[in-house]
Amino acid sequence: MGKANVWLRVLSLMILSASLHVPSRAQESRSLGLQTLVQPDLNLMPVPASVQLGGGSMRIDPGFTVFLTGHTDALLSGAAGRFMDRLAKQTGLLMTTNPVSARTPIMVVRVDHDSKPVQELGEDESYALEVSSNGATLTAPNDLGALHGLQTFLQLVSVSPDGFAAPAVIIKDTPRFPWRGLMIDAARHFIPLEVLRRNIDGMEAVKMNVFHWHLSENQGFRVESRKFPKLHEMGSNGLYYTQDEIRGLIAYARERGIRVVPEFDLPGHSTAWFVGHPEFASAPGPFTIERRWGIFDPAFDPTNEKVYKFLDEFIAEMAKLFPDHFFHVGGDEVNGKAWGANPKIQEFIRAHDLKGNAGLQLYFNKKLQGIVSKHGKSMVGWDEVLDPTLPKDIVIQSWRGQASLAEAAKQGYRGILSNGYYLDLGWSAARHYAVDPLGDAAAGLSPEEKQRILGGESCMWSEYVNAENIDSRIWPRNAAIAERLWSPQEVRDPAWMYARMHVLSAQLEWLGLTHQHNYTRMLHRIAGAASAEEFNALRTLADVVEPVKDYTREQTATEPATSDTALNRVVDAIPLESRVGREFGEMVDKYVASSCHDAGLGAMIRAQLVAWRDNDAKFRPLEQRSYLVKEVAATSLDLAEVASAGLAALDALEHGGNTDEAWKAQQSAVVQQAQRPKGQLLLMPAAAIQKLIDAASAGGSCAAPRQ
């Protein structure tokens, strides 16, 4: 077989490199004779289903253009225009003013037919993209595949020794799952439309296809209702989306191959509804918009027939506004207190022989499902709504675990996974990446049952995010989840994922996403009028800390946060994952694995530790001037101290010295002290420094620490 003509599934590549213990980063593979298999600059994310590499590359010149052949429509020509704008931004070349020369490579797009007027679950999203030195051809059965192929091409283009170019390649691509979503909670903190738009652009870049819009909460009702205007007028502090704005956003998403699924959370999470309509609540009003975070008592009264009449009319209005076939009704976290406290409701439960509050919620869900169904929609709900007596067209979104998703599939229900994909918990991208909708409990399902697992959704709950920092909570890490949902299951090497994710991260800024530069801006606010050296010292510290994980922020707050709390602290500004911290950890792992014989690595580790040890002195003047810096002063000191401990360990490893138990205990105590969160921050290099201490303590061979 000729080198350039081997169809090669990326997944087999990955298996190969894994079995050979080959580093999966492309360039490193070269020395191992894999150069024909892996393209150095192929930074595609998500990884396509199959990739065949050719020879040479296609130059991107100012005369480059796109020709639409076959079926064309407004969506496609709009996409081609956006594609050209994006390419111009990405390259800095002027794409529009030059005449096309016959010799300039161009892209031909051939689409067979349009996609459905209202985008549907399960439409064909496949495409084929062929790039050679003469030009590119993108073919797809419909618009959706073409949209994905254009994004792939944009990721192929990069700067080269001779200009901008795309490598010669043949890609055949199709998604693993049909439901690949991002949920944004626009209710706890209102998220302006422009922020949603740029995040939808980001979704398009990583081939996600569902924007799940969480629109009502205790803290706000965010949609204009013309039938029930008191909902938004009294329940939103004036922060809501008009119906025109919503139609505009749906059209915007549609142009990018993205469905919009609205969520109105019922019967709990509903305080904001009752500010204008206390008559539907289970307890007497009046109600005010909730400002605290947590689970609250107010809930709709399932025993009140007027509630269903209201919901019927309300859902009729919303079903028309949101054209997608799926309609999310929430259904999570009803604590039952309002029902328990209302004798009339308890009497109803007895009279109807319902199984307590859970039975009452099921009663409510069945009636709600009927209403949703009546208006032509399929109901989606969080996993609490799962009950075998509900019709099979509902979809379960699992936030509590993969077991409930597997259970739903066994019972014949379709499901989407969000457990493991909560962006607000601050997990590493690698940890999200390791979660597979068909993993764990779902791995044992039959093929037919597996078909019912439609995909997954990352979730951005917004207690601690606003327009300023939401991008840095979602990006670039959401790309790891997007890849999990698009690419073959076997694509799962985290190092390769990180390498590509960092490249993508810079590209995402061309879309207007602010995950990188708002970090800098927010640090400037925190630092105030600082010298360059002082600012760099703050940045050095901020680069190696992460916010506390899961729900620790709530649990450790001295005073509970509310929707009025300013999000201007270091914990709000920093990315959720420290790249410097992770890369330092990898360096230490390699060094220890080399029995500390890799002098180059040793020198790099030392240089880093010296910089950290000396950083606190540069940082000090700032802490006198800014309350926002003062709260991280203890962490700055911790960094200096663990760095000193690391240097002591490195000295011992390189030159010997007393590293007895007492020494180890003393150094480890420094690390343990530093690992206690302060200012709701975690000091990421501490764990790697503990490894250096352990290695030094283990004596001569640092690769074999004591068991």
Added chain:
Amino acid sequence: MGKANVWLRVLSLMILSASLHVPSRAQESRSLGLQTLVQPDLNLMPVPASVQLGGGSMRIDPGFTVFLTGHTDALLSGAAGRFMDRLAKQTGLLMTTNPVSARTPIMVVRVDHDSKPVQELGEDESYALEVSSNGATLTAPNDLGALHGLQTFLQLVSVSPDGFAAPAVIIKDTPRFPWRGLMIDAARHFIPLEVLRRNIDGMEAVKMNVFHWHLSENQGFRVESRKFPKLHEMGSNGLYYTQDEIRGLIAYARERGIRVVPEFDLPGHSTAWFVGHPEFASAPGPFTIERRWGIFDPAFDPTNEKVYKFLDEFIAEMAKLFPDHFFHVGGDEVNGKAWGANPKIQEFIRAHDLKGNAGLQLYFNKKLQGIVSKHGKSMVGWDEVLDPTLPKDIVIQSWRGQASLAEAAKQGYRGILSNGYYLDLGWSAARHYAVDPLGDAAAGLSPEEKQRILGGESCMWSEYVNAENIDSRIWPRNAAIAERLWSPQEVRDPAWMYARMHVLSAQLEWLGLTHQHNYTRMLHRIAGAASAEEFNALRTLADVVEPVKDYTREQTATEPATSDTALNRVVDAIPLESRVGREFGEMVDKYVASSCHDAGLGAMIRAQLVAWRDNDAKFRPLEQRSYLVKEVAATSLDLAEVASAGLAALDALEHGGNTDEAWKAQQSAVVQQAQRPKGQLLLMPAAAIQKLIDAASAGGSCAAPRQ
């Protein structure tokens, strides 16, 4: 006199600090007993006319608000709303949702009356701002002063040990000159409206009050003309402003206290007009839109009466569209070739006894002035238009030198200075800052003549700028010119200016200006998929180079740039002034002045030189992958080599060694080689390294190099 009650003119402060050789940065002054005179965190730019410091500060809490008392109007309440938004961004506090408590300090704004419906030259722009721990009061005779005072308050607010705060202060402020402008050339490169808007926001922040909009050029006619639609339809490649957009921008500027003066450059610089209207040219057509840069032959035919009929109708239309009293007609750089080549025109010159082509242009200008005047406007022109036979209401904008401005003032004409304020020439902010409209030739004018010098304008000619990099050419350096035009003449210490300018620079990013983060983005494009270390190496190099100055870029280009040339090179991405380079130079100056006895400085210089010396190795892999990096590879090597030379000099200074003439010649040759521009870049640290070499060569006492 009580400490806190001394009225203190900043100018006397500056004279004091200068005469004492006191470092002018506020904090450094402290050790010299000036702490009562200078407020450490008072980073105001432009410096107000007078400042009295009080004790304590006013907290900025979420309940902070502005109350308008006295006269109010839409402009003022709009400004208050924008002020609150800006304050919220700057502090990260939520300003809108909390109820105001009686104890929360607020700001009261009291304005006597509105400003003129169409803002006029010379309106009172003064204001008084009093801040105490109890609150703030801003008073102004009219809206304009209030706008300026709000901006001053925003600059007073900074992070403090206890939260955000503004120091207690009493400011009385008024501008030195009534005409403080920024000209943007939106014709050579079209500049989108959103870019103009954010630059107008920047102008408001530094109290500039004239936006001079350069709208026609050989390379484009940028205004919709309803009377003569062929002008924009055929002369703009579709890149023009509609009349609605223009009205919108004028309103936007008006809300910010900024007049908009349009410029239509006549009779030269006019190729784009003739694409649609060849009949008005001095040579037969057809004409095409010019893509090259430079001075071109096409010019209006002053002997053709139809030209004046056309201009009368055109200016009638434009005079209505642009409400400002001043109307700029250009008048510069007519090379006369088209006139010389046309026998009919030469015959006209003879027949009318005109003094050659210059006389013909004067003839044209007089008729043009009559038309402008007929439509109720005063004519502004570049200094070529100056002639004593023109009426005294015209205004001369001097680009060729201060002498012509002084000459105009003597003849009774009003003038504005732009010579010395050309932002595209890449001068340092300090060099612009040193240029004074009443300096040089103007210094000898009589008080009455000086009154005719209305102020000045910075000019952003756009051969090498587009929407992506224009902000970094204008900001923050334009603030130095704004200060020159607003603040007392005696405020002129460049070190103090730079200290405040760097603080302002970060604040300007809150307005959406991209001067900082587009630099990073453009470097990412240049680097492509780089590792963090590789990217930092590129950044380290980019941070110490500047584009070649003045018109050297044109003169050194291997192939002449045109309007189709991509502006994606390192020379396009970097700021025009290297902060790192400047600060390194200051460090070396101090070190040499200390007779090289300041060991701390020596260590810092050494650390910097080592980092530069070692940077090239980290940078190398990138140059193999990106053509945009490759062109700066020689400069990277130069940096390594001058750094090595600097280290050799530092070694000699610290430890002695052979530094004879041969050594000096050898080291200096390295520096001279590096000082030759490559890739149209200047390597800024080279000059300071030469000083180290000179000092080392001078032997024992480095403070006294050989005469």
